[in-house]
Amino acid sequence: MHYKEFKIKWGMVIDIDKCTGCGACMVGCQVENNIAPMTKSDPYNYVQALTKPRDDASNKLRTLTWMNVYELSNGKAFPEHETAYLPRPCMQCGNPACVPVCPVVATEKNEEGGIVSQIYPRCIGCRYCMAACPYHARYFNWWDPLWPEGMDKGLSPATSVRPRGVVEKCNFCHSRYLQAKDKARLDGEDPMNLPEGAYTTACADICPTKAITFGDLNNPEHKVHELAKSPHAFRLLEKLGLHPQVYYMSEREWVRKQGDNYNAEAGGHH
């Protein structure tokens, strides 16, 4: 195992029992990170007319959803049927499957809080990292990014816009981390010891039910430190040894079992 520990380990604890599946986190993520809306036609590309049209947002297999919400089901019929929603950002694995496979070091397990970074100008678009990630947290830019006229003026200047042909992913809103550290320096505080809430991600910020808690998993003063140790906490596919930095919580046993994939009584994998 290539598991590396860093002094600061930014992580999330997502309470599935609080998540309503509203999708606000997905929208927050899209806006914060300059993710282009999917549009069917490209007015600047005449060759496009010779082949299939671009995908619009109805094609969920071509979307750029750094944060994606999955629907879980206990598989039982009404009235025993239950549903849960599982928001899935990048897991920022401690032992990432994606990092060692990249042929050009375009992705790295970053010492800045253990965030798995993605260097867009270096990515060659081989998509090996996508093949490696079991969480499907990496997305390829299938088409040139295109914003409806005027909407490009609303782009965040803090986040780079990715070109076609590179792989992109959630980075825990890394620009917000940089801003939080800058602010700490200006205020004469220690940027390596940010207080709770000084740095948070867009999805955690926007969540109406506060299902997402963000913080330093190594810092006892941060809520996530304790929450991650809850008896109801689990990590997705923990058995594979990827050591995700995103934890989930649920009091429902069937949810925890699905998350970890040990479906002993349920007859296995569905």
Next chain:
Amino acid sequence: MDSKLFPEGVQRCSFGKFLIWTAVILAFFLWGLYAAVLVLYNGIGTTGLDNYFGFGAWITFDLAVIALGAGAFFTGLLKYILKIKQLEKIINLTVVVGFICYSGAMLVLTLDIGQPGRAWFGYWHPNVHSMLTEVIFCITCYCTVLIIEFVPLVLEQKQLNKIPFIHALAHNMHVNMALFAGIGAFLSTFHQGSLGGMYGVLIGRPFAFREGFFIWPWTFFLFVLSAVGSGPVFTVLVCTFMEKLTGKKLVDFKTKALMGKIAGTMLTVYMFFKILDTWAWATGYLPSVGLTFDQMFYGMVYGKWLLYTEIVLCGVVPAIMLITPSIRNRPALLYTAAILDCAGVSLNRYIFTVQTIAFPAMPFDKWQVYAPNWVEYASSIMIVAYGFLVLTLVYRYLPLFPQERELN
């Protein structure tokens, strides 16, 4: 019209017939080129690939042709290093087939990466931990070796060879060919293995992940063995296909049977380890992560029949056929075994490429089905057409088969 360019003492079809044949090939090539231009201009969204299937038809095609092109390095190793003299009757063809397979694979890769202009980053920012980096380095170096091996054949063209300097150069390159055969064998072994290693190291993908030896998962060795177990008979098939097309005997059957014996021996060793590997994976690794063998398969499209076809029908059966002299020495059976063998290795590459990522690793996720679209087919056919074109020109103008005169 161009008869002065033909190799010494051989007959070729009329120029008109040659032009018609070339035009047919060019039609396929241009269709693929059109698809390739669409991909390069519009992006990979033009293909049938998606967020689940970052790897698809192109990677399968790449891996399959690279395995089938392994005849070049392995036959070169046996001919130049182990001095099996009989192989000199087919060695030129193995080099040309190897060159076509490798250069074709590299052409497909330029389409397959999202940023072709950055392809050189593989050398500039290499990640020493990535199996793909090893593949990038070895495959380009080996392609260069294949070009070096190809050059003497071009220099031996009848008219060119009349120039004293070129004659001497071709001779000296031949003398030193053992060195390049050695380098080629070294490089090719590594990248054939690394292609397997690429899948074996996918810790998040239980379908492909394998424990292994030192830094290499078992798939590293399995890919090397399967390549040398099929490459030589692929060359035999290409040769036989050329014989059927041209109506001439190009290589004696004894040499073909020897190639079959070599491939059959390696295929037998491969099948032994492949079956062991599958057994260990199903009964050891999968239960350790809470999964079962049955869960690795889905419906008809990713059913167990694929695995059984690969291992039994296209693995064990041709292995037995090729190592049994009475079967191997009958042309129809040798070619049948060769076809099964080559189909098996291609199927193996498909399964490792597509089924690995189709399997829903997250328990609440679903199996996804991948279907390539015409753009992927057309651009792959472009590479096949390119191969046909190279072989056509080489056969017509270069002394490819040393036995052709005596056999006809």
